[in-house]
Amino acid sequence: MSAGVSAWLPFARAAAIGWMPVANLPMPVAPAENCGGQHHHRKDELVVLNVSGRRFQTWRQTLERYPDTLLGSSEKEFFYDEASREYFFDRDPDVFRSVLNFYRTGKLHYPRYECICSYEDELAFFGIIPEIIGDCCYEEYKDRKRENAERLQDDLDDENKDKAKPPNMTSRESMWRAFENPHTSTMALVFYYVTGFFIAISVLTNVVETMPCGAAPHHKEVSCGDRYTVAFFCMDTACVLLFTVEYLARLFAAPCRVRFARSVMSVIDVVAILPYYIGLVMTDNEDVSGAFVTLRVFRVFRIFKFSRHSQGLRILGYTLKSCASELGFLLFSLTMAIIIFATVMFYAEKGSTSSKFTSIPASFWYTIVTMTTLGYGDMVPKTIAGKIFGSICSLSGVLVISLPVPVIVSNFSRIYHQNQRADKRRAQKMQKARLSRLRMSKTGSSSAFLHSKRNGLFTEALELTTCIEQEQRKDTSLLESQHHHLLHCLEKTTNHEFVDERCYQQSFLDNSSLTRGGYVSSSRSPSPCSQEGVAGTCCGTRDHAPLSNAKGVAAPPPPTYVLHHPPHHHHPTHRPTVREYVTVYL
């Protein structure tokens, strides 16, 4: 129960008078309040909390709203200073403000200027779980916590990287480690630099291959590739051999080969070396030589292998990947504009002779060139309508491209963060751990009632309340016992008991099996749930004899095991239910 609500418990109990005329059973006895000596609980008094010199004062009842925290339970007595008659805590007074405000308002706030670690330490000291931080501050708290965890994780990773090699690593593991962290051993470093060098050589070769390389006297100019075919072929072979060896070695060393094979870097590796092998296979086949030439283009992907060597490339790639959706949308809207204008231009220019706008796709080129204000001039409209629409196209191109670009850029950063926050919030809302803890605290209040039913209540009936009994049952606070009394009254009014879900299913099943089974003998069939015995049943067995025979019966016989027999049998069924048997075992 939250803070202020527990102050309304007297009201809820008073409102229970409304059930009395409806009830047919007598009500249980209310828990007596002050039995000797506990008078100060009744009168509201101020307590002084001295936190490192700063004095806070509040009502005792405010603190007792949350009996499962340090300040709400008797644990604070450990900090009581007799001489100054105050509670002294040697903790941070600034954070204590939030803690005390939690008792006052029922909401826990996380101050932004506070360090996450110190805040969590204080909460742990005062016995408050961070999950009840209010929604206003929960997101901030989670963000800071995640940053902190990442920082810790980074520290740990760095430590792990620099750690000496654990003694018994298999050769495969050590190879993988060498590949991932080249600076761990000299061999790895050498390999790293050698591959880098060969990537550069390979890219350079591809580029130089196509340059014109001087002409033989009466032949036209040939490219270097054609002139020094063998040399270039050897160079290519050497590079590809090295890349192949590297790829196979990585594949062998990877802890999860499927995952490695799917990763971006390995795809790049494969694409870099595949054209060579395909070329080897298909050299003699003239039909596919065109495709073979195309394949050589893929050799340029070798340049991406540099991203293993360059942190900057990796960051760029990650940035593009993360804002891909925004860029994609921009492209999509541009595409829409292009299609619209291309269509318009095509139909506008359809009439003119020798028009270059032969089809709508042909007009795409004009639209793109015009909208990006390139204006090559290879396609120009000739009709008046075409010129008008062409100018509209170029003006709108300016608007469509240049205006939203800064807006998109700033939108991008805002939406990016906003989406991140929305996703985070959604993830937090669905975060199972938080929900389950909140649910547990909610069911805690209902299961607390069932628990107390199970545990202590048959002793309550044995003796009409004496103060000794009250003292002995001090583990449940007064608030809780009053709340349980209220729920008990409701049970009496409706003549049904609260059970937990498991028991309910069980009794449901048992009842349905009874309808099939028919006759059940009294000696063999206890009530569905009370098979384990007196203390450990889920439905709770209670000694009802003194209560249902109400009128001032003397002390009932000692521990009895009684099945509950409701005086009013509401169910007009003919099947013999277990409730019709009252068995008393002495």
Place this chain on the structure above:
Amino acid sequence: MAGCTSLCRQGVLKLIQSLQRLVSGTLTKDRTDDELEMMTMVCHRPEGLEQLEAQTNFTKQELQILYRGFKNECPSGVVNEETFKHIYAQFFPHGDATTYAHYLFNAFDTTNNGSIKFEDFVMGLSTLLRGSLREKLEWTFHLYDINRDGYINREEMTEIVSAIYDMMGKYTYPALKGDVPKQHVDAFFQKMDKNKDGVVTLDEFVLACQEDETMMRSMQLFENVM
């Protein structure tokens, strides 16, 4: 390796999702702030402590404690029905207490304006906790008499009893059958309706209750709540 294949499936799903996002974009419309209605701040201060002490049967200290709890939960000084239902429902986590809370709210809201001030609250509590037996019975009668016509008929009683049974929730032993409230109402009318005319008047109600010793004892139960 099994984990890797499931990762593969997840990867495909993510690809489809990202393609969809590529086409539709992720620009969300900004929420227009003008749509936020300005909630009128109602602030009500109760009359002085002495006056309330004179009007009710509470001591000054009890009134102080009551007001502190009240103000904490409702800083504006009045309780509206939503807050009332929310507060009452927290005491009955098993079932649905909103219907009964609605009837309770109407019983406390003597001025029928949809909100309970502190005075109404304290007057109601004074009757319930410190009032004479007759006053308590009258209050209960007014609670049951939903339409305030001076008679309790079967429909009203059925609604009240159903609301009480709703608070029990689903998981009860024995399991709640549908006709249980109806039988309860029948038993009630059996006891209360002396002249069998189908409605219960205030006098019949008071008379029948005074005859029932168990009920009298139960009514005294909450004397020492404060």
